[in-house]
Amino acid sequence: MMDCEAIKRSLGTWLDGALGPLEAEAIERHLEVCPLCLGERTRLERLEASLKSVLEERASGIAFEPFWGGVRQRIEEKRSRHVRLSDWATPVFSPQRLAWAIPLIIVFLIGLFSLEGFFPGWFGGQSRSNLTAVESIDAHGLNVALFRQSKTKTLVIWLFQHQEGEDESSGESGQGQPSF
Amino acid sequence: MNLLENLARASLLFSLWLLVLTADLGAAERGQTGVQLKIDTILASNQNDDFDPRLSGMKNQLAELKYRSYRLLKEETQKVPWQANATFDIPRGRVLGVVPQEYRNDRVSLKVRLLEGDKPLLDTTLTIRNRRNFLLAGPAHEGGVLILSISVTTQ
Numbered sequence: 540m541m542d543c544e545a546i547k548r549s550l551g552t553w554l555d556g557a558l559g560p561l562e563a564e565a566i567e568r569h570l571e572v573c574p575l576c577l578g579e580r581t582r583l584e585r586l587e588a589s590l591k592s593v594l595e596e597r598a599s600g601i602a603f604e605p606f607w608g609g610v611r612q613r614i615e616e617k618r619s620r621h622v623r624l625s626d627w628a629t630p631v632f633s634p635q636r637l638a639w640a641i642p643l644i645i646v647f648l649i650g651l652f653s654l655e656g657f658f659p660g661w662f663g664g665q666s667r668s669n670l671t672a673v674e675s676i677d678a679h680g681l682n683v684a685l686f687r688q689s690k691t692k693t694l695v696i697w698l699f700q701h702q703e704g705e706d707e708s709s710g711e712s713g714q715g716q717p718s719f
Numbered sequence: 720m721n722l723l724e725n726l727a728r729a730s731l732l733f734s735l736w737l738l739v740l741t742a743d744l745g746a747a748e749r750g751q752t753g754v755q756l757k758i759d760t761i762l763a764s765n766q767n768d769d770f771d772p773r774l775s776g777m778k779n780q781l782a783e784l785k786y787r788s789y790r791l792l793k794e795e796t797q798k799v800p801w802q803a804n805a806t807f808d809i810p811r812g813r814v815l816g817v818v819p820q821e822y823r824n825d826r827v828s829l830k831v832r833l834l835e836g837d838k839p840l841l842d843t844t845l846t847i848r849n850r851r852n853f854l855l856a857g858p859a860h861e862g863g864v865l866i867l868s869i870s871v872t873t874q
Contacts, residue, residue, distance in 0.1 A: 638727035642734035649737060671853045674828075676843040681857075683841070686783070693780045698833075698841060698857030 541565050546576045550583055670694060753800035754819040754827055757870040758807045760793040763856070764863025777868060780854065784866065792865075798874060810860055812836060815867060825849045827871050833858075849873050 541549075546569050552558050553566050570577050618626075630636075671694040676683060678698055686695040761774065763786035771791045774781060781789050792810065799805040799819055807815040816832040826846050833841040833855065840858075847853055852870035859865070 635724070635727045638731050642730045642737065645734050645737050671845055671847045671851070674844045674846065676841070678841050679839050681840060688780075688783050691779045691783060692851065693783055694845075694853040695784065696841070696843065696853070696855045696857075698855075 541569055543573060543576055547579055550580055554583060554587065751822050751873045753798060753874050755796060755798050755872045755874055756805055756817055757794065757796045758815060759791060759868040760809060761866040761868065762790045762792050762860055762863050763866050764788050766862060784856065786864070809858070809867065810865065811858070813858060817869065819871070822873055827873060829871065831869065847871055
């Protein structure tokens with residue numbers, strides 16, 4: 540059973556027909572036995588009727604035609620590229636969005652560099668970061684060949700004795716004459 | 720709107736924290752005390768088809784060298800501070816000297832020197848990715864070739 544306060548709070552919604560059937564039925568039953576709430580209903584109905592009559596009276600005097608004409612003109616008006624760009628950019632680069640974008644970009648960049656650490660070479664930097672880089676080499680008269688294999692990430696520095704007619708650039712040649 | 724502003728402020732603070740964290744990680748990289756060097760001395764030959772199971776982790780690398788047999792003769796590990804010279808004895812009186820020089824971008828710069836008695840055979844400076852190795856091959860030994868695998872891990 541609903542009390543008077545609850546009924547009064549729901550009366551406006553009930554008058555608008557927006558209550559569920561069970562609640563509406565409870566209010567109707569209450570109004571049959573409660574003169575106070577019935578009075579409140581009457582007061583609300585009168586208020587609604589007064590507002591309706593005032594609005595109808597005033598609205599007939601308002602000239603809507605120029606208003607809608609202005610709206611149509613603004614819709615159809617061709618705006619300059621500068622204005623359109625500004626309209627687009629203003630919400631995109633709002634301070635709140637930028638405040639979100641900056642940490643997201645930082646997280647993205649940190650993630651990118653971290654991935655490079657965990658999966659070396661995935662970012663196209665295999666030759667730069669994965670393989671051993673020889674900065675200087677001096678074999679003191681011996682021949683030296685560098686053999687690189689990126690698939691197995693192998694660098695071999697091969698030392699071998701100089702032989703006449705030997706192909707010095709080939710690591711294979713070193714395998715035949717390794718001694719020194 | 721108030722909630723949005725608070726979230727935006729929190730996200731800015733989070734980004735500052737991330738920047739500080741990144742700087743801290745960079746400092747950690749600079750704070751390495753030295754490296755651990757591991758030298759595996761391997762005999763490669765064509766005398767048989769034996770493959771030493773202790774070398775299974777390097778099988779793909781060694782396969783590039785086209786020998787039939789690989790045997791681990793010796794493995795030695797040393798912890799070496801930056802700029803210090805570590806020496807490793809190699810069969811037949813040879814000595815391998817390694818000086819770790821610098822650590823940057825997860826790569827270690829090494830100065831490597833191979834000596835036979837007092838006679839230098841090789842001087843090289845190279846940069847190798849942390850926790851990786853390279854091979855130095857060529858010295859003749861027992862009818863085959865010695866291959867030195869030089870691995871480096873920062874400490």
